[in-house]
Amino acid sequence: MTAADASNTMKKIGAAIVPVTPFRQNCTLLWCTRTLRAAVIDPGGDLDRVRAAITETKIKVEKIWLTHGHIDHAGGAAELKDDLGVTIEGPHRADKFLLDRLPASGLKFGMHGVRVAAADRWLDDGDRVEIGDLAFDVLHCPGHSPGSVVFLNQDDRFAIVGDVLFRGSVGRTDIVGGDHAALMASIRNKLLPLGDDVAFICGHGPGSTIGRERTSNPFLR
Numbered sequence: 001m002t003a004a005d006a007s008n009t010m011k012k013i014g015a016a017i018v019p020v021t022p023f024r025q026n027c028t029l030l031w032c033t034r035t036l037r038a039a040v041i042d043p044g045g046d047l048d049r050v051r052a053a054i055t056e057t058k059i060k061v062e063k064i065w066l067t068h069g070h071i072d073h074a075g076g077a078a079e080l081k082d083d084l085g086v087t088i089e090g091p092h093r094a095d096k097f098l099l100d101r102l103p104a105s106g107l108k109f110g111m112h113g114v115r116v117a118a119a120d121r122w123l124d125d126g127d128r129v130e131i132g133d134l135a136f137d138v139l140h141c142p143g144h145s146p147g148s149v150v151f152l153n154q155d156d157r158f159a160i161v162g163d164v165l166f167r168g169s170v171g172r173t174d175i176v177g178g179d180h181a182a183l184m185a186s187i188r189n190k191l192l193p194l195g196d197d198v199a200f201i202c203g204h205g206p207g208s209t210i211g212r213e214r215t216s217n218p219f220l221r
């Protein structure tokens with residue numbers, strides 16, 4: 001392999017996970033390793049820890065991306081947006097009702113001062129979001145919530161799947177707006193066809209690959 005080939009295949013994505021909220025949600029800092037331009041995905045809360053991680057990684061946050069509207073993913077979005085002067089992209093508009101009720105959901109779980117969040121840009125299936133040199137395709141994957149989206153980077157075969165799919169499990173559908181049949185359709189029709197080599201970070205717990213889940217996830221048998 002020549003030097004040029006080697007540099008073409010070098011990973012362009014940097015990622016760091018900050019577990020936030022009582023739900024230990026995987027708030028993910030995602031950046032372009034060439035430009036250090038970054039997105040914070042699902043800043044559910046514990047923003048002091050998120051800010052510390054941003055400082056430590058020396059990234060330049062330009063966007064907040066939301067996979068869906070649940071409190072553990074979106075609870076800190078409005079405050080962080082104002083702090084950093086950035087825009088919020090996602091989720092799909094079908095989760096607006098969840099973003100509107102964030103303060104009430106927060107109180108239920110002892111999270112005070114949570115503000116209503118709103119997307120500056122609602123996302124739909126087939127949309128594209130960008131950060132630095134990186135482009136991510138948006139997949140609308142309803143079921144866990146009606147407006148859940150997945151972010152896919154084709155070049156690095158990498159995805160952020162929120163609470164749609166987990167290592168060894170799938171998203172719960174007993175929360176208002178959940179729909180198990182729709183969730184399974186999203187996983188079978190949108191995620192599994194991406195290919196076994198696609199690695200992902202999910203909303204809770206360790207990440208995995210599509211192949212590992214296709215062959216070993218008991219919910220996909």
Ligand SMILES: [Zn+2]
Nearest residue numbers: 068070144163
């Ligand atoms: Zn959720």
Ligand SMILES: [Zn+2]
Nearest residue numbers: 025072163203
């Ligand atoms: Zn969650």
